Amino acid sequence: MAVTLVFLGKLADLAGVSDKQLEGPLDWQGLCDELQGPLADAVKQDRTRIAVNGQVLADKTSLSAVDGDEVALLPPVSGG
Amino acid sequence: MAVTLVFLGKLADLAGVSDKQLEGPLDWQGLCDELQGPLADAVKQDRTRIAVNGQVLADKTSLSAVDGDEVALLPPVSGG
Amino acid sequence: MARDVRLLTQPFNPGQFVGPFTNAHPGLGGVCTFVGEVRGDSGVEALELLHYERLTLPGMEKLADSAIERFDLMGMLIVHRSGVMHVGEPIVLVSAAAKHRREAIEAVDFAMDHLKSDSWFWKREKRADGWHWIEPREQDHDDLARWAQ
């Protein structure tokens, strides 16, 4: 069991993978420490949001995930 | 050859027929003389219009039809 | 095929017209379609629409042309019934094909408002006590006024 990070849209391109396992617990600072370069910049952008187990966080810096959680990193949607 | 009067919508009910032949020429006064009762009243109403050979008259009192013409009496449309 | 306008006296299946209309416009962005049917409420047993050959179809063709121009459509399809219809039968079908969705949707809205209150049809409804001629509703005139230039 771990925290699963899911990269959506262009974040998957920047990460080079569509998902990744991290050891929990994971908070916003821990996430920022984990990511580097353009991927870290994109995740920190205002319009990039975070969902935990399908619930979108109102404030992504309040992230608090534990082993077993799925943390999705959501760049701005382009719509259907 | 004659002038053909065509009664549309409820005017056909009031006339008891859907069309009728009259000897031409036919003007507005001649038409009014020809029709009676509720049918005459309905034709004189502002919202009832007249078309000659498929052309709707801007002013129905300018009617001037000759033998061979089709004169349609058009009550207010109800739409499709 | 920019304009396809038909006046039918027999029941029709909307799908048989919309498929070929869509396929006739390769490269389109979207197709909006409205199908109006005889409603089942309010005790109406049947509906009759009467038309006048020399005005009704030419009027619908002019309406389609003006929608095509106003909304920059690739094409417009109008199929309208005349005659006696029963609950659940389609009365009217309007489809607009366009590069962009808003134009297609607005063109259908525009065409329906005009067909409902400004086309050459006379309508009567059969209820338990017989046939009744129908006048246009106030709401239809209000709808039409939205499109005044």
Next chain:
Amino acid sequence: MARDVRLLTQPFNPGQFVGPFTNAHPGLGGVCTFVGEVRGDSGVEALELLHYERLTLPGMEKLADSAIERFDLMGMLIVHRSGVMHVGEPIVLVSAAAKHRREAIEAVDFAMDHLKSDSWFWKREKRADGWHWIEPREQDHDDLARWAQ
């Protein structure tokens, strides 16, 4: 059947959904349908839509529910593609069934504006020089703002 929302990963034929949807609502006055396809202009060879299982379908279901309530619909159908699509393939189908035409047309307009700019999809286009991620257009945000309460 008030709400029918589907996320498909394979090409679909709009007619196969609209017919049964219409038949499932006897007594309706009208059905408005919009079908959006991959446009053929501007050098796009293919389009890919990516979705996120835990948000995309639930989001569309919530959208359908809110349209049904806001426009007093008898039913709403939303079918949306995900995956790689080519020119001419349907991307999205929205149908609204209602007693009256204006509600059906406005509900489709509302649902399409939300789907185009406020649904959980990420889009990229393949051009001669490769794949490009697409951001929402300003126009889409303006369209959406029309529906603010």
